[in-house]
Amino acid sequence: MKKQILIGAIAIASLPVFGQEIKVKEGNASFSNGNHNSLSVTLYVTDINMVEKEWKSQLKSFGYDKASENKDEYFFDNVLFKKMSANTVDVYSKVDEAKGDKAVVLTAAYDLGGAYLSSSDHKDQFNYLKTMMHDFAVKTSQDVLDDQIKDAGKALSSLQSKQNSLEKDNRGLADDITNYNQKIKKANDQIEQNKKDIEVKKGEVTAQQKVLDGIKAKKESIK
DSSP states (O other): OHHHHHHHHHHTTTTTOOOOOOEEEEEEEEEETTEEEEEEEEEEEEEEHHHHHHHHHHHHHHHHHHEEEEEEEEEEEEEEOTTOOOSSSSEEEEEETTTTTTTTEEEEEESSSBBBBBBTTTTTHHHHHHHHHHHHHHHHHHHHHHHHHHHHHHHHHHHHHHHHHHHHHHHHHHHHHHHHHHHHHHHHHHHHHHHHHHHHHHHHHHHHHHHHHHHHHHHHHOO
């Protein structure tokens, strides 16, 4: 039981720290085709592969002509964000571990066709894609938490079941002790009664011995 509690404590300590507001920041990032204005968002999860998979799925839901991977960089050709524009966008993205934190950072640069997305030059498109990345980060983080809640709930149910089983065993052992104590008391009472009965029998044996001895003496007196 102590081992299980220790394992549970370690698992809790290893979980990402939430309660932090997810923010999308504008900056400049390096990609295979150069440095570009970009958007980045920190996801408070630790599984980079999962974030990459979900990001690919997110862009696939918008639709694109093709996707390619170059080391840790993902390129999506002609992504169509219908609610933003009828024009397609080339997306360069990468997912990295956040330094000094149990989190990952998603960074994306959007080639609008001759110019990369920036808040100063493309206000409407910027707000749309910033909101899209924010919503993606929130949903992905919450999905991870949902999985952790499910796993933690299963672990809790297992521990509660084992606790209930131990408590049931204890009740059974306590009942056994009660029954054994009752039997011991009954046996002690019987011993005390037997002692009294033994003394009575001793008197009866003595009296009967006298009867026997008298009969024998009477027989020997007949000549």
